Amino acid sequence: MRILVIEDDLVIANFIVKGLKEAGYCVDHAVDGLEGLDLALNNSYDINIIDIMLPKLDGLSIIERMRKQNIETPVIIVSAKRSVDDRVKGLQSGSDDYLIKPFSFSELLARIQAHLRRSSNVSETTRLTAHDLSLDLLARTVIREGKKIELQPKEFTLLEYLMRNAGNVVSKTMIMERVWNYNFDPQTNVVEARISKLREKVDKDFGTSLIHTIRGLGYVFKK
Secondary structure, three states: OEEEEEOOOHHHHHHHHHHHHHOOOEEEEEOOHHHHHHHHHHOOOOEEEEOOOOOOOOHHHHHHHHHHOOOOOOEEEEEOOOOHHHHHHHHHOOOOEEEEOOOOHHHHHHHHHHHHHHHOOOOOOOEEEEOOEEEEOOOOEEEEOOEEEOOOHHHHHHHHHHHHOOOOOEOHHHHHHHHOOOOOOOOOOHHHHHHHHHHHHHOOOOOOOOEEEEOOOEEEEOO
C-alpha cells in the first residue's frame, strides 16, 4: 500500500512517515503544496494525508485539483484548524476525513485502515486467506497450518500484495512501485532477496509452495 503525506512541519511529517513505514506501508513525503500536488497527480496512491496550511499551495486547493482530475484516492486532512467551519470546509473540498492536531498515531492508523478497506471494497474483510495461509490485516499476523509465521513489516506488505493479486503475475517493477519507493534503484536485487526470505518463512516448512517465480516475468501467488 502506498501513501502520500503532504506536510511541511518536519517533526509531524517524520512522526507520521516513521510510523507508517513501521506499519509496513510505502510512503512518499512532500514538504509543500506544489510538490504534493505534482506527486498526487502523477502517481498512484492508496490514500493521501494532507495538511491544510502549506507553503506554495494550500491543502484544500490540492484536494480540489485532485477531484477535478477525477482522482478519487481517499484523503485524510490533518490540521491544527479545529473549528466546525474549518472541518466542514475541509470535507466540502472533497476530503474523506478530518483529523485535528495533535492526534495519536494509533487513531490515524485506524482511520487509514478503515478508508483502505472501504476503497478496496473489502469493508467486511480484514483477513486474506488462500489455501492454508491466512493473513490478518488488522492484527498483522500470518498463520499457516495453524502455525504463526513471524514476518518483518516489509515482508508482510510484500505477502499482502502477492495475495491481493493471487493468480496474476506481478513483475519486479510492480512490486518495487507498490512495496518500495518509486525512486528505488531498479538494478537492486532487493526484491529477489526479500522474496527468498519470504519463501523460507511461508513455503519452506510446508508441503505446498505458494510463491512461484515466472522466469522473465515476475512472481505469482498460487497453490
